[in-house]
Amino acid sequence: MNIVVCIKQVPDSAQIRVHPVTNTIMRQGVPTIINPYDLFALEEALKLRDRYGGKVTVLTMGPPMAKQALEKALAYGADEAVLLSDRHFAGSDTLATSFAISRAITNLGLRHAPEIVFTGKQTIDGDTAQVGPGIARRLELQQLTYVTKIVSVDLHAREITVERRSEGGTQMLKSQLPCLISVLEGVNALRRGSVADALRAARAQIPTWRAADAGIVEIANCGLRGSPTVVKRVFAPTPRAEKAIQIKLNDDQCGPLVDEIIASIFEHQPALEASFQPNGLT
């Protein structure tokens, strides 16, 4: 099998702070991580490779430092990695991103086209979940999102059966290869790479592909130019005009404080008293 996993290097959003004066994002020292959702996709890919044989190639579009994410993926056991990086890609929205990545996938030079392209459910910085479907559409792959389990793969018949999370339940779907699968979080536990994998990753020479290397001639479809959506404004939410009623704790006395809070609640919402009813919900 040839399996491609698309990953993204993202800032560890839990550690991002906003400069109190200039309202800029303080990026210094914010560590970058592999988008956590992508790791579930990577593990699914590695499991399939271990079972059916073949190769897992990890691909990312990003700035030069995204190579670190690819190194990490290799250390988990992926076989090859490619960095897609070009200043022409700067400012790409999801449409432009799926264009570039799809083109790169076609030009990976694999012995045969990949049977499955994996992505994570969404990224923690963009949260759109749009690039996967974009790749599926462009490469005419069967689109299977929110997959919780790969039930079976028949390479000979080129068939795949999966379980997919939908509202209120799980769909059982049968489809054909090649397909794009976005994996739901929590469906597996990422393995620990062996010493051999870690050494291989540390020594790997990961190629950086510019647009031309990826077979992209239509620069107009990339970057800002190829992005129909545009961010016009970034801002911090304004505090509510009406200031909150401040209730402060004095002398560790919970009692009077609690009474004040409850009084305040009923003052704002007198109707609530009727709603309050103890329930036995566990």
Next chain:
Amino acid sequence: MKGEKFHAIVVGAGMSGNAAAYAMAMRGLKVLQLERGEYPGSKNVQGAILYADALEKIIPDFRDDAPLERHLVEQRFWIMDGASHTGIHYRSDDFNERRPNRYTIIRAQFDRWFSAKVREAGCTVLCETLATRLKQDSRGNVTGVYTDRPGEAISADVVVLAEGVNGFLGTRGRLRETPKPDSVALAVKEMHFLPEDVIAERFGLTADEGCVIEAGGTISRGVPGLGFLYTNKESISIGIGCLVSGLAAAMERPYDLLEAFKHHPSIRPLIAGSEVKEYAAHLIPEGGFTAIPQLFGNGWVVVGDAAQLNNTAHREGSNLAMTSGYLAGKAIADVKDRGGSMVKSNLALYKSMLDSSFVIKDLMKHKEMPRFLHANSQNLFVSYPKLISKAAQSFVRVDGNSKLDKEKATSAAFLKARSRWGLISDAVRLARAWR
């Protein structure tokens, strides 16, 4: 991977580990460095001050691209009580030299830079890899390490233990003892974000100049300890470190002490309006010379904090770490060049290099300091600061009393607190410990 062998494995990618790995890789050795954190620096905590002299000996042109915050031009020593501080300040324009002597740094960034250098030198660095125990042969000679990654142990001629104050590889392998509570301090620190111009204004600094405050006194509530404040480019590192045994005895928590320190009237205005960026805690070896363990053996050496190479009195640690790592690397490379094997007798070269360097010389000079601080903690950190504070205030305040009367009152206070004999023996003890 079966059978892959290295000349040296360095456990840890902190100051001492990076220095050792760099030194050996530059001499052409096949080196593997293991770091348990996600990236070098993720597990390291320091004030932090970089001592250029030590780094220059390893990477002479580090100033070209190393991430440096401010170069220090001023040092303030403060003796503090509840409401005051009495200080000696030294500032000099001499420190605005072409190759400044000390800098503040931010470890997460600095370590990443240092690690890049280590990699450029040809060393293989594995992160997120914890060395779990030493591989030893039937005679106890160290021949490699086991890690928490699936797979075989990794073999090497020599293992450099740069695993930090908490490192358990050496203790598990019975190469040294776990540090005792009276040999370690627990330090807590916060990074306070302030705009560059505010920092410059508050401390009277221009451009990249920096200032350091080291403070002692009632801020540690009788526990031997010191507070510090360092100016980075756009932030202030503020923290306090106290002897663990003292904390336990006094039932104090470092975080409470830090809060009190931050609210001290002398400190509060310096960090006013800042935003706390991060909080960290770390153990610091404080045992001094007498706590230094066996530094070398068959197939191993120990460097840095793991070897208790930290100078309490001068609050120097990273330069000792760097230097010890560098010397260990150098010794190992020298032994290899000679065609020698990594046996104890050959690795003794490391110790002799260390003995001739400032590292052991300084530690030996101050070997009585830890005991002295411990034995006299009440005086040093409570009584004297209060007396000094009162004396200074009396000197400065103009209240209609004659100067002579005031001086008499001050002397009386000192004598009352310590007695003539006490004062003299305190002085003598301090002199002895210092020398």
Next chain:
Amino acid sequence: MEAHQAESQSPIVSRASAKKELPRHFRDNRHVWVFIELERGQVHPVSIELLGEGRKLADKLGVQLAGVVIGTAEDLGVRSAIAEAFAYGADLAYLVESPLLSDYRNEPFTKALSDLVILHKPEILLLGATSLGRDLAGSVATTLETGLTADCTELDVDADGSLAATRPTFGGSLLCTIYTLNSRPQMATVRPRVMATPKRVTHAIGPIIRHDLMMIEEEIVTKVLGFLPDERSEKINLAYADIVVAGGLGIGTAENLERVMVLARTIGGEFGCSRPLVQKGWMEVDRQIGQTGQTIRPKLYLAAGISGAVQHRVGVEGADLIVAINTDSNAPIFDFAHVAVVADAVALLPALTAAFTRRLAPHTNRCK
């Protein structure tokens, strides 16, 4: 919108070029469409919420609102979907009916919706950000090569008629407003409960424009083998609860969450938590409150030990009364809470529980 933008620049300055102009062939695109999602024969509430928003946008633009229903004639849900569309303000409805559309599958639904759009040219297309909606929206947007903004927390139109879609960014620390300048339709998805439920306005069924799917089953590769409904007999009803109590990192330990749950139970509310607690495994993901979890619109929201970052804020802003308890007087939650309590939630929660218990059972002779 991906993080690639602004990566190399320190201040967040819009790099939106004014050079982007709407090509001529899109200038005729008119009207606001809302995709009506059918879930097991029921209209998903998010579609109703979007009809309300869509109506506001259509009114501002002076155009019509249309509901788009895709399903099979055998499904009674289709009838009610059409009825609901008009009941909540649609001027017309589009309907694609085919047995191939009985269960959701990406291929036929994408074709149905894309074909409708190409033929009838709306300027705005809104979908709920459910698993179906996100699966569908991405495919349609790529097919149409148009802009799609996901998980919007606010929708508006500018003076020039373009859609301004606002959503959190940078992991939820800030908000950003996104436009689709040079293509149509402008697509956006919105999570359930982010927008308010509108009032029913009219009962009259208006014009229904039908469209044929023009696919045969043999063309469609993916087959639905079956559907397993969730086993849980008791659904967590956080999104629709009137009273919610939630805990954040400020409560310290997983054990302390018990206090949150007890208080919730005492006052007849639901309980939840902020994202970090789910990431720590202290609570299940269905109880996560915030932009990427559940959006709630209760009458009373009690936040214990939650700092109130933007990504949490947008999930709770719709609450009528927000009471926030936090030891840090500078916590961002105090910027939008109605009642700010600077105290330790861990100590306060049991005291609150006891006080409520007393208050709600005055005739029972209960001591604290």
